[in-house]
Amino acid sequence: MRHHRNTLLACAGLLALTACSNAPAPDKAATGRHYGRVTFQPCTLAEAGTGGNVEAQCATFEVPENRQAPQGRKIALNLAWLPATDEGAALEDPVFFLAGGPGQAATEHAVLVDAALREVRKQRHVVLVDQRGTGRSNPLKCDGPEDGPSVADMDSLDEGALQAISRKCVDALSKHADLRFYTTTEAIRDLDAVRAAIGAAQINLIGVSYGTRVAQQYAGAYPQHTRAIVLDGVAPNALVVGGEFARRFDDALALQSKACAADAACRARYPTDLRTRLLALKQRLSAAPVEVTYRDPSNGQEKRDKLSASTVTGLTHAFSYMPATTSLLPLVLDEADQGRYGPLMSLAKFMDGQVSGQMARGMQLSVICAEDADRYRPDPADADTVMGDDLARLFFSPCAVWPKGERPAGFNQPLVSKVPALLMSGEQDPVTPPSYGEAVLKGLSNGRHLVLRGQGHNVIGQGCMPKLVSQFIESTDAKALDAKCLDAIDGTPAFTSFNGWEP
Incomplete structure (x- = not known):
């Protein structure tokens, strides 16, 4: 989640089909393979940036866009x-995997899902549903900057400019979608419709980031159909998505600096903490952006571009998500302090390329503008953070022109449930810190929260977590899990040179 690009996740819905407790066996006839009333066909799912693919069964399932007008437009x-x-x-x-964002599509992350749930898949079927407005479920994407300006563009944009490009996006998307009906509430109704169609009396929900909001909303609305929930990178129902980015990022920087100070080699190489260095670099670039010669990470060609304060902030926030990238930050910042900005610019371009096109900006705005924007209250303390106090204001500014859906009463109340629940957090997560998981755990009497030392955002695939998740899905007893294997997990030491870290 960096600047305007939220990285929290989602799913679900309500088409009335009869559920049966004994789902029919798969039919492998030439007409397709059936799961309940849905006919699937063989397909291969690839994931950008991984080079891998997964063999799967694919299908479409039609639901009304507006359930108050069931004869109207349909979403496949x-x-x-x-x-x-x-x-x-x-x-x-089965297990339903709920992707993040809001704006990410579950099927587009099938390779990573398959790896993280490799133990689960030994005994459970996994179902991926592209939330309405994402992937191939009537995606709400616009061509051009209105689908999300890059971090490098943020310095030249104000509220008026963001609202102008958002109006263009509204005009384009409204030709094939009513943007009021692409919220979490409509998504969980879609999920329940799919559950009923495949003949599953109950489902297990695994939500990542924003998908944890979806899982909580589904469990609250359909407790009789929820067998267990797994929440990775927990977003409480009361959280204003986007409203706390600046403070949480500063908290993560403090933890990263503390880890460096505890390591002799890192402490000697980088005596000044990350936050102080970032603020100094931002101040220099705000006063005078620099033209930088760098190597294009996609082809190795030499290029030249402007490095701005927003580029630096966006890069460092994105890199804080994972220990492997966090470990590079002190080194590239040190290079920048010496006037060598090329490595930092190359990494910024690399990260832009990695996330480009992965988020359905229109769906993201339909969720945020209906569920978060009106609850945001500026915090004066944001002015002193690395990100500053402009972030949230710019993040929510498109909502002034975006069509808004409804948020049901009680939507932001904590989930209070006896549903078996396994929660997990990364110690250094810059967007959904462990404190969020602890807050949600209070309402889950059959829940347990695991915190992975030195880790960032989304930890379900780390170390022995795949094994623990599988054991939980089978037993539905999180408190009985032997989680000692997590003690072997730690953060990645900071690079002290481009050859790596000290041995």
Whole structure:
């Protein structure tokens, strides 16, 4: 989640189909493979940036865009089914994976999902639903800057400019979508419609980042159909998505600096903490952006571009998500302090390329403008943060022109439930810190919260977590898990040179 590009996640909905407790066995006839009433066809799912792919079964499932007008426009939800590797696995209570954002599509992350849930898939079927407005489920994307200006562009944009490009996006998307009906509430109704269609009496929900909001909303609305929930990078229902980015980022920087100070080699190489160095660099670039010669990370060609304060802030925030990238920050900042900006610019371009096109900006705005924007209250303390107090204001400014859906009463109340729940957080997560998980855990009497030392945002694939998640899904007893294996997980030491860190 950097600047305007939120990285929290989602799913779900309500088409009335009868659920049955005993789902029919898959039909492998030439007409397709059936899961309940849905017919799937073989497909291959690839993921940008991974070079990998996953063999799956794919289908579409139609739901009304506006459930108050069921004869009106329909949305063809894009579905993928990753069958259990054990052909005798039961079909009645599969796992539904809920992607983040808001704005990410579950099927576009199938490779990473398959890796993280490799143990789960031995005994459980996994279902991916592209949330309405994402992926191939009537995606709400605009061509050009209105689909999300890059961090490098933020210095030249104000509220008026963001609202102008958002109006263009509204005009374009309104030709094939009513933007009021692409919220979390409509998404969980879609999820329940899919659940009923495949004949599953109950489902297990695994939500990542914004997907944890979706999982909580589904469990609250459909407790009888929720067998268990797994929340990775927990976003409380009361959280104003985008309203706390600046403070949480400063908290993460403090933890990273503390880890460096505890390591002799890092402490000697970088005696000044990250926050102080970032603020000094931002101040210099705000006063005078610099033209930088750098190597294009996609092809190695030498290029030249402007490095601004927003570029630096966006890069460091993005790099704070994962220990492997966080470890590079002190070194590239040190290079910049010496007037060598090339490595920092190359990394900024690399990160822009990695996230480009992954977020459906229109769907993101439909969620945020309906569920978060009106609850945002400026915090004067943001002015003293690395990100500053402009971030949230710019983040929510498109909502002045965006069509707004409804947020039901009680939407922001904490989930209070006996549903079996496994929560997990990264110690240094810059957007959903462990304190968020602890807050949500208070309402979950059958829940447990695991915090992974030295880790960032989204930890379900780290170390022995895949094994623990599988054990939990089978037993639904989070408190009985032996989580000692997590003690072996730690952060990645900071690079002290381009050869790596000290041995």
